[in-house]
Amino acid sequence: MRRLTVALPGGIVADDEDLVLLSARSTWSLYLDASNEGVPAALDVDGAYLFASGNLALSFDGSGQLGGVDFDDEDVLEDGDGGMAWSLAYDGSAEDPDWAAADVDAIALPEPSILLLLGAGIAGLLALGRSRIRP
Numbered sequence: 001m002r003r004l005t006v007a008l009p010g011g012i013v014a015d016d017e018d019l020v021l022l023s024a025r026s027t028w029s030l031y032l033d034a035s036n037e038g039v040p041a042a043l044d045v046d047g048a049y050l051f052a053s054g055n056l057a058l059s060f061d062g063s064g065q066l067g068g069v070d071f072d073d074e075d076v077l078e079d080g081d082g083g084m085a086w087s088l089a090y091d092g093s094a095e096d097p098d099w100a101a102a103d104v105d106a107i108a109l110p111e112p113s114i115l116l117l118l119g120a121g122i123a124g125l126l127a128l129g130r131s132r133i134r135p
Contacts, residue, residue, distance in 0.1 A: 003041055016044045019056075032056065038066055046073070049107040055079050057089055059104040073103040 004016040008028040014020045017039050019032035035041055039060070047059035056079050063072045067086035071077055074092030079085060092099035 015041065017041060017060075019045060019048055040064055046103065046105045047076070047107040049109050051109070057107050057109060059107055061103065072100070074099040076104060076107055 076090035078089035
């Protein structure tokens with residue numbers, strides 16, 4: 001594997017295992033310096049999801065261990081406290097053995113607050129429907 005590095009406006013230099021943030025036109029910042037968090041330089045971030053809480057869910061292009069947590073390229077790791085206390089959020093091969101040959105390349109997760117709103121909305125619609133049904 002060849003390591004890739006990119007220089008961005010504002011003096012930001014990022015490697016292929018890092019995450020950068022574009023907050024305004026041409027305003028870049030290094031959001032995650034993965035090597036500082038123990039991510040081996042040989043790994044690349046395949047997928048990332050930022051929770052409203054600030055926690056990250058990450059998938060990598062290979063196998064490894066972070067914070068004592070073993071993972072493969074079909075898994076998703078999450079930092080539990082916004083400070084890279086790693087946990088296994090999704091174990092692809094445990095979900096389905098066929099995932100072992102796969103590689104997670106993107107992550108989209110429902111936020112708990114959205115699920116609660118959806119559940120409340122459905123409950124409200126059901127209650128409204130019941131109140132309109134008269135025997």
